[in-house]
Amino acid sequence: MVATPESLPLPAAHEEPRFRTCASTGLKIHLAAQTLIKANAVTAVVFLAIGGLFGLLVALTRWPAVHLLPADWFYLVLTAHGLDVLLLWIIFFEIAILYFASAVLLGSRIAAPRVAWAAYALMLIGGLITNVAVLQGGSTVMFTSYTPMMAAPNFYLGLIIFAVGALVALGVFFGTLVVARDERTYEGSVPLVTFGAITAAIIAVFTLASGAIILIPTYLWSLGLISMPDPLTYKLIWWGMGHSSQQINVSAHVSIWYLIAAVVLGAKPLSEKVSRMAFFLYILFLQLASAHHLMVEPGLSSEWKVFNTSYAMYLAVLGSMIHGMTVPGAIEAAQRANGYDKGLFGWLRHAPWGNPAFAGMFLSLIMFGFIGGISGVVLGTEQINLIMHNTIYVPGHFHGTVVAGTTLAFMAGTWLLLPLIFQREIIWPRIARWQPYIFAIGAGGISLFMMGAGTLGVARRHWDITFADASMSFSYPPAAFLMMGLNGICALFAATGGIMYILTVVATVLWGKRIADGQAVQLASPKARVVTEYGSIEHPKIPGTIILTVIFFVAFVLYYYVNWKYLAEVWPMR
Amino acid sequence: MSNQEHTNERVPVMQRVLDNPFLLLFLGVTMPTVLYIIWGIIEIAQIPVAP
Numbered sequence: 001m002v003a004t005p006e007s008l009p010l011p012a013a014h015e016e017p018r019f020r021t022c023a024s025t026g027l028k029i030h031l032a033a034q035t036l037i038k039a040n041a042v043t044a045v046v047f048l049a050i051g052g053l054f055g056l057l058v059a060l061t062r063w064p065a066v067h068l069l070p071a072d073w074f075y076l077v078l079t080a081h082g083l084d085v086l087l088l089w090i091i092f093f094e095i096a097i098l099y100f101a102s103a104v105l106l107g108s109r110i111a112a113p114r115v116a117w118a119a120y121a122l123m124l125i126g127g128l129i130t131n132v133a134v135l136q137g138g139s140t141v142m143f144t145s146y147t148p149m150m151a152a153p154n155f156y157l158g159l160i161i162f163a164v165g166a167l168v169a170l171g172v173f174f175g176t177l178v179v180a181r182d183e184r185t186y187e188g189s190v191p192l193v194t195f196g197a198i199t200a201a202i203i204a205v206f207t208l209a210s211g212a213i214i215l216i217p218t219y220l221w222s223l224g225l226i227s228m229p230d231p232l233t234y235k236l237i238w239w240g241m242g243h244s245s246q247q248i249n250v251s252a253h254v255s256i257w258y259l260i261a262a263v264v265l266g267a268k269p270l271s272e273k274v275s276r277m278a279f280f281l282y283i284l285f286l287q288l289a290s291a292h293h294l295m296v297e298p299g300l301s302s303e304w305k306v307f308n309t310s311y312a313m314y315l316a317v318l319g320s321m322i323h324g325m326t327v328p329g330a331i332e333a334a335q336r337a338n339g340y341d342k343g344l345f346g347w348l349r350h351a352p353w354g355n356p357a358f359a360g361m362f363l364s365l366i367m368f369g370f371i372g373g374i375s376g377v378v379l380g381t382e383q384i385n386l387i388m389h390n391t392i393y394v395p396g397h398f399h400g401t402v403v404a405g406t407t408l409a410f411m412a413g414t415w416l417l418l419p420l421i422f423q424r425e426i427i428w429p430r431i432a433r434w435q436p437y438i439f440a441i442g443a444g445g446i447s448l449f450m451m452g453a454g455t456l457g458v459a460r461r462h463w464d465i466t467f468a469d470a471s472m473s474f475s476y477p478p479a480a481f482l483m484m485g486l487n488g489i490c491a492l493f494a495a496t497g498g499i500m501y502i503l504t505v506v507a508t509v510l511w512g513k514r515i516a517d518g519q520a521v522q523l524a525s526p527k528a529r530v531v532t533e534y535g536s537i538e539h540p541k542i543p544g545t546i547i548l549t550v551i552f553f554v555a556f557v558l559y560y561y562v563n564w565k566y567l568a569e570v571w572p573m574r
Numbered sequence: 575m576s577n578q579e580h581t582n583e584r585v586p587v588m589q590r591v592l593d594n595p596f597l598l599l600f601l602g603v604t605m606p607t608v609l610y611i612i613w614g615i616i617e618i619a620q621i622p623v624a625p
Contacts, residue, residue, distance in 0.1 A: 177595055189593050198595050202602035209603070210611070232621075236614045240606065276592050283598055287606035291614075299621045300614060308610055 017109040022420065024521040025263070025528045028185075029421070033103035033110035033176075037096045037421050039120055041414070042509065044092035047127065048407075049502045051084025056495045059446065062392075063488025064465060064481050071463045075140045078461065082143025083134060086402065087162070087245065088127045093410050094200060094252050095123075095169045100421070101197030101255065102176040105532055108185040111175030115168060122165025130158030142461065144242060147218065147234045156219035163208045163215070163241075170208070173201050189534045192269050192276065193262070196255030199279040204248045206287050210240030232299050243290035246402055250320070251282055253364065253409035257327045259531060260361040263416055264352060266527025267334035268537040270326045278326070281319035288312040289376070295385040302382065309380040317377055324369045325549050331362075333540035344544045355523050360412025360436035367440065368405030371447045374556050375400055384563045387570060393454025400447035403494070408440060411501050418505065419521040424512030431504050439497025445490025453483035455566070 018031045054077045060068040061077075069077060103110040110116060132154070133139045139151035177198070180186060190198070214237035220226045258275070261267035269275045291308035294300055335347030352358045375397040379385055388394065415432060418424050426432050458465055458480050465484065467474050515521065521528075591597060 174595060174599070189589065195592070198598065199602075202595075202599050205599060206603050206606055230618065232618050233615060236618065237611060240611055244606070273589075280592060280598075283602040284605050287602075288610050290606075290610060294614075300617050304613055304617055312609065 019109075022521065023519065024524045024526070025420070025531065027104055027420075027532065028107040030103050030109045032113040033099050034421055036110065036113065036116050036120065037099045037104075037417070040092050040096035040099070041417060041421075043120075043124060044089050044096065044410075045414075045502060045505055047084045047088035047092060048498070050131075051081055051089055052495065052498045052502075054078075054081035054084060056491060057081075059488050059491030061463065062465075062484055063491075064484055066488060067464070072137075072140070074463045075142070075461075076134065076137060079140055079142050080131065080134045083130060084127075085407075086143060087159075090245070090249055090402070090406065090410075091162075091166055091204075092123065094204070094248055095119075095166065095173075096417075097252050097255065097413070098169070098173040098197050098201055099176070100417075101194045101259075102173050102180065104421075105191055105194050106176070106180040106186050107532070108176060108180035108183065111172055111179045116172040119165045119168035119172060122168065123162050124165075126158045126160070126162030126165055128158070129154050129161065133158060144238065145218070146238075147221070147228055147231045150222055153219060153222040156215050156222055160212060160215050160219060163211045166204065167208045167212070170201050170204055173197075186532075189272075191532050191534060192272060193255050193259045193531060195276055196251055196258060196279055199282050200248045200251035200255065202283055203244055203251055203287055207241050207244035207248060210237055210244065214238050214241070232297060235294060235297070236300075239290040239293045240287070243293060244287045246398060246406075247282070247286040247289065247316075249402055249406035250286065250368075251279065253368070253406045254279075254320075254323045254327075256409045256413045257323070257361055257365055258330075260357050260412055260416065261327060261331050261334070262531035263524050263528040264355055264358045264361075265331060265334040265338070266525040266530050267330040268530050268533070268535060270329045270333065270540050270542070271536045272534060273536075274322060275326050278319040278322035281315050281322075284315070285312045286316040286319070289316065289380060292376075292380040292385065295382055296389050305382050310382065313380050314377075317373070320369070320373055321552075324365065324373070324552065325545060327365055328362075328548060329540065329542040329545040330537065332542045332545045333537045336541060337537075344547060347544060354433050355415075356432045356436050357412045357415040357523050359433075360408050360415070360440075363436055363440040364405050364408040364412060367408070367444050367447070368401060369552060370555060371444060371451075372397060372400030372402075372405050374559050375447075375451060377556075378560065378563050384567050387563065387567050388451075388454045390460050391454035392450045392458045392460050394460055396447050396450030396452075396454055399443065399450065404440065404443040404447055408436065408443060411439065412436060414501070414505055416523060418508050418512065419515055419523065422509055422512070423515045424508050425515060426504065427508045427512045428504050431500050435497055435500040435504065437497075438493055438500060442490045442492070442494025442497055446487050446494060449483045449487040449490060453480050453487065456480040456483065458484065 019028045020031060021028055057069060057077045058074070058081050060066045061074045099110060102108065133152045134155065136152065139155035141149040141151045145151055145155070214234055217226060217229050218234065221228050258269065288308040291305055295305055331351070332347045335351060340347045340350040351362070379388065379394065379397055415426065418426055456477055456479060458476055465476055465480065
């Protein structure tokens with residue numbers, strides 16, 4: 001990394017922006033953008049630490065043999081866990097990604113850095129206000145905060161301030177795209193990773209606008225100024241935020257997959273056009289999957305449910321399956337071009353499994369596809385959704401997408417951000433090397449075992465699955481208790497992987513060896529420059545990826561069939 | 575940076591759509607607003623009030 005500051009003559013700016021150039025990637029990095037990326041990423045990691053701790057407490061309480069917290073604390077901690085990891089960790093990190101994918105990858109100055117700082121301040125203040133409101137105990141309404149449950153006014157106020165701040169940050173992202181185009185820092189089309197970030201930002205606009213639209217009247221209701229918002233309307237619009245926020249993640253972590261493949265292996269996309277069309281399918285259809293949370297609402301018609309999920313959502317799933325093939329395909333093509341051309345899977349055996357960025361990315365790709373993706377399609381089918389609606393299968397599914405998929409991909413991306421943006425060598429490389437595997441075992445395990453318990457009927461949010469204080473007794477099968485125990489053990493693995501990540505990242509930022517001028521960036525390929533280019537690899541050969549794709553389809557079909565069979569057994573047609 | 579070697583060549587319509595982030599933003603907000611939110615609210619509004 002070269003730290004030679006140089007300036008570009010940019011007439012539009014009042015102050016001349018200062019840049020440095022990265023020796024490994026050739027990226028021109030606007031120093032103001034770099035500072036904003038650092039601030040958003042560090043804040044995200046702090047919220048991950050807090051939310052992760054709450055998550056561990058939740059898992060230890062739902063482990064029947066441990067049953068750690070009393071009921072009131074359990075629901076309070078569960079509310080805080082959802083808030084801190086599903087919203088604050090993810091969106092702060094996504095804003096860092098958006099600034100990186102716009103200003104850094106396009107070699108541009110960031111638009112309006114002061115406005116970006118104001119957005120950061122609003123997000124931080126909003127996040128803190130809501131956290132305090134939850135921890136004070138008057139807002140134990142779960143992350144979903146369905147009416148008629150009422151939280152303290154500051155719970156809603158904090159979320160509104162956070163959403164407004166994030167919307168302002170999105171404005172800065174779109175402004176940076178305009179600045180880069182007007183100042184001709186690139187020609188033609190933006191790089192694929194930037195296009196993926198644009199997809200994430202578009203979904204984020206819908207998401208945050210939905211949140212603001214429904215939370216403002218709910219806030220006014222909590223102040224006693226208006227009557228209660230209709231519960232079904234609340235659910236409908238809230239899930240426009242609640243589920244779409246997870247679709248921002250999907251677009252962002254798919255972009256990270258392409259980014260890491262390019263930076264670590266010099267992998268170019270198999271086909272720019274096909275990958276862009278897959279992102280375009282996300283833009284048009286991905287947010288509609290929010291409807292799968294309303295599958296059993298009697299007030300909404302089957303036409304609305306089936307169109308939004310089983311038709312439109314499948315087009316977005318097609319987009320994911322395209323990425324699921326093109327990312328490993330690009331890796332295989334790059335590996336074969338790098339000389340690892342023996343057999344069907346020589347490219348995979350000789351992949352850089354000791355590089356935590358690559359290992360985390362590939363594990364995220366596999367687990368997102370096999371666990372989060374397939375179970376999402378099952379939940380999005382109106383008929384088989386009935387088997388597991390509102391059971392712990394649902395958190396099992398979204399831990400497969402958000403934890404095993406997004407969080408693991410963001411962690412993998414961090415191992416590149418540390419040398420590229422923070423200009424620090426990873427302080428404990430051996431811990432970093434093991435971290436993705438430990439975290440992946442935990443994240444994959446909690447997803448699978450919660451899905452297993454949900455299939456056996458275990459309720460999604462209940463504090464005590466023995467129903468010890470219920471007037472009428474009910475027992476889940478013993479296998480459900482086994483599943484919840486295994487979920488608890490896997491949560492310990494995930495927490496260990498999370499602690500390894502947080503400690504190593506914090507220690508690296510504070511005490512890591514500074515990367516000197518001209519020194520090559522750790523973990524990056526000499527061909528990393530391809531990340532900024534438009535264009536596909538020529539004449540790729542990907543027989544190994546074809547086999548992996550077939551395995552995925554067989555698993556997909558089998559699992560889908562098994563669930564229909566299960567539905568037929570629990571609901572016999574006579 | 576991306577390169578466009580044949581600058582005089584006509585850019586395909588689909589590529590022009592994908593190169594316009596604000597058109598994409600319009601599509602990406604309009605589709606779910608109409609198909610998910612507005613359609614959903616119309617259905618909720620049609621639920622008869624309990625006597």
